[in-house]
Amino acid sequence: MADEKRSKMPPIPDDYENLLSPLQLMALRNIANFGWELRFVRREGVDVPVPVVKGVDGQTIGVIDEDGNLDPNADIQLRD
Secondary structure, three states, X not given: OOOOOXXXXXXXXXXXXXXXXHHHHHHXXXXXXXXXXXXXXXXXXXXXXXXXXXXXXXXXXXXXOXXXXXXXXXXXXXXX
16 A cells, blocks of 8 residues: 555554553553553654553543543544
8 A cells, every 4th residue: 555654663562661651551551440452552743652542342442641641532543
């Protein structure tokens, strides 16, 4: 695909704990207790890495901001 935007980086880097803020990590651990899971970490084109998470229903997508706040209504479009 000529207009492919994805790079060759893995969606969840092995060292993602080192990329995220302590508040993002705490939020990620807390929401995991409610069935949310890390889908990928957006790194390109942003100053601060953004963890993108998927809700327990498998449909809800959210982001965790630098301050550890979950935005379950984030305007993110996922590609198949």
